[in-house]
Amino acid sequence: MHATPPRKRLARRLTATAAVLAATAGVLSTAAPAGAASASYSHGHGHGHGNGHGRTVDVQLLSFNDLHGNLEPPQGSSGTVTENQADGTKKVIPAGGVEYLANSLRTARKGHDYSITAAAGDMIGASPLMSGLFHDEPTIEALNKLKLDVTSVGNHEFDEGRAELTRMQKGGCHPKDGCFEKGKKFQGADFPYLAANVVDEKTGKPILKPYTVWQRKGVKIGFIGVTTKHTPDVVTAEGVKGLKFLDEVETIDKYAKELDRQGVKSIVALVHEGGMPANGSYNFDCDTPGAGAGISGPIVDIAKKVTPKVDALVTGHTHQSYACTIPDPSGAPRTVTSAASFGRLYTDTTLTYDRRTKDIVRTTVKSPRTGNHVVNRDQPKAADMTALINRWKTLAAPIANKPVGYISADINGRGSESLEQPLGDLITDSQVEALAPAGKGGAQIAFMNPGGIRSDLAYKASGGEGDGVVTYGEAFTVQPFTNMMQTKDLTGAQVLAVLRQQVSGANEEQPKILQVSSALTYTLDLTKKGADRIVASSVKVGGAPLDEKKTYRVAANEFLMGGGDGFPAFKDGTNKLVGPSDLDVFVAYLTAHSSKASPLAPPKADRITIVK
Structure with a gap:
């Protein structure tokens, strides 16, 4: 989408x-x-x-x-x-x-x-x-x-x-x-x-x-x-x-x-x-x-x-x-x-x-x-399609099959019925970690558009490379766009505007709930309408209440930062610094934080409190 x-x-x-x-x-x-x-x-x-x-x-x-x-x-x-x-x-x-x-x-x-x-x-x-x-x-x-x-x-x-x-x-x-x-x-x-x-x-x-x-x-x-x-x-x-x-x-x-x-x-x-x-x-x-x-x-x-x-x-x-x-x-x-x-x-x-x-x-x-x-999988496979897949897989194999991380269970990016996805948490955390150093952007919080997460990370992968192994090909399937990361200055008021744009304006009828990094928490009240669904008093950054006059360093991919998906507030950010691609950041995080002996567990997905 x-x-x-x-x-x-x-x-x-x-x-x-x-x-x-x-x-x-x-x-x-x-x-x-x-x-x-x-x-x-x-x-x-x-x-x-x-x-x-x-x-x-x-x-x-x-x-x-x-x-x-x-x-x-x-x-x-x-x-x-x-x-x-x-x-x-x-x-x-x-x-x-x-x-x-x-x-x-x-x-x-x-x-x-x-x-x-x-x-x-x-x-x-x-x-x-x-x-x-x-x-x-x-x-x-x-x-x-x-x-x-x-x-x-x-x-x-x-x-x-x-x-x-x-x-x-x-x-x-x-x-x-x-x-x-x-x-x-x-x-x-x-x-x-x-x-x-x-x-x-x-x-x-x-x-x-x-x-x-x-x-x-x-x-x-x-x-x-x-x-x-x-x-x-x-x-x-x-x-x-x-x-x-x-x-x-x-x-x-x-x-x-x-x-x-x-x-x-x-x-x-x-x-x-x-x-x-x-x-x-x-x-x-x-x-x-x-x-x-x-x-x-x-x-x-x-x-x-x-x-x-x-x-x-x-x-x-x-x-x-x-x-x-x-x-x-x-x-x-x-x-x-x-x-x-x-x-x-x-x-x-x-x-x-x-x-x-x-x-x-x-x-x-x-x-x-x-x-x-x-299109069930208990029927015969079309032989010509099998041959086609095998031909292209052989060409892609040197890059696709390289292990880049390990997980202990499925990490859902699209499959959970919750508006907050465990894989969304993982991705935003990877973005903050990569862009937090002062020379890399000084990011404090990160946002990810849900439609940009194209798949789950499955523990038992169809490729047969081993349970819990995450290959480069699988990471690419999750983040295929190679959007470049950006970090900008946003005031607390602008951060609040971003949150409200999830459920108002272009997104009022079909909300787009952004995935957020661990430092950002808030309550989404679905019993209300429009921008009021964001409980302003609940928004916290690093455990402290959001200060609308304070400036925060915010990371997101270039699509979101350009106002995509109905989020014009991102365009108002200043002091832009361009970083590596979202895929590179994601792969680096998987490699740094997991091993065969110590695989990554699914995040708890507890950053957004939802009232229904």
Whole structure:
């Protein structure tokens, strides 16, 4: 979900390679011939589902989102999904890994003459070392093999800037690190990246295709791709330099009209923006009426406003799973789906195409084969994906497999239900320790954005290098951005403003609770609203009450210090000193404070007292 500057890569240490990518995924074009006008949505089914000879035909739409280069099965809680059981209990299921995702999608496609695979952004960026080390070329290669037909861009597609995103689409070796395998040139994506609402500041034109049309045997379905208009708030300024991000609804409506004029009446919007379901289990029915049901967040407003010309919304960004029905402006039912993240789920939606109207007969998520499905790990692995992983792992191994620390148990960074994560405490403590010396910044306290912690540290790692061992690759997976650290002067009043911005302003509806170093403690009262949720009298630094007139030396990564994630108060800091990268600081702390004989225990996560 969150942010990064262009990374200072380690890839140049290795001899390079970009495999020739294969497998195109469907017949796609950017335009379709004009056709007769039709109603914005169809009524009634006709006959002949699936066989292609009757009035209607069923088109299978398989979708996923927020893969983030997770080719290997994700570790810890990042590699599980929760399933509601009939008796009211919950079951945790290991899930994810592109070997299993490929097998799941290929199995799901069997028996379907009309099948499309689409994604809703963040396919790359914030990736584990095996993909991130090679600027995510391995992930694009894997997506080609998956036969992905189309995806929207997400905010993380801009982590390394516009030029690098263009290279992901068109191919070519990296401008600085070159090719990663001798004699092989990166071929780029076989599928189109859609960026309808991302335009050049000077020309006003989209930087990539705004839409594409899938066609087969007379069936035409248009896809419009957009990312969240708030991308500049969650990506560093360098990553979005020269770009404007337009309103999602206005952009989708504009291109839906254009497609409609071309005779394309069946339209799917791929939207890298999302919501929060009332229940975190993947099989939660968010259409159940009553208190505690439903979905909230930005996607609800978008779904209610987008033109009825659009028949379904595939969404992402929040890493949540849902398959909901939200009425369009005309009152017709319309599916809004998201498949969590990291390849743990895929969504199977049935689009019933009416050959006469050329439109979709609206179905709900209750219909057969529509909903989220677990990418479980008790199925066969796709052999071609295993070969791909092994090839890139071999190239990454000299760096990835180096032990850098030891832990005595899982240290959760994303998996705990608490707003304060043990791994967040560990990371902020590492930042203060590195930047506390006077010559390094004199840091007294540190803050970490929760979205920048990309994984847990798992005691039993999937790599098989030994229980409790933390490798460089695993540390990189936790902190993949290589954000540079900064230390600034902030007054106590500014520190208090930072704390209040967690739960007010841009973050009032969906709070972003920063992780804090050990010297900073306070109470978060969730029974109150807005900035009042921070109990000002409870804030202490080093055990002493916060003095609003006093100056404190505060450490954070460059993304936060630039006001990212809705924290403008950081920008008011003065006397900036730039330090090492967050990853280097984290690795150094792990190495200095742990050994095989004396591993690190999970922090207590007791710095924020929460009142509910």
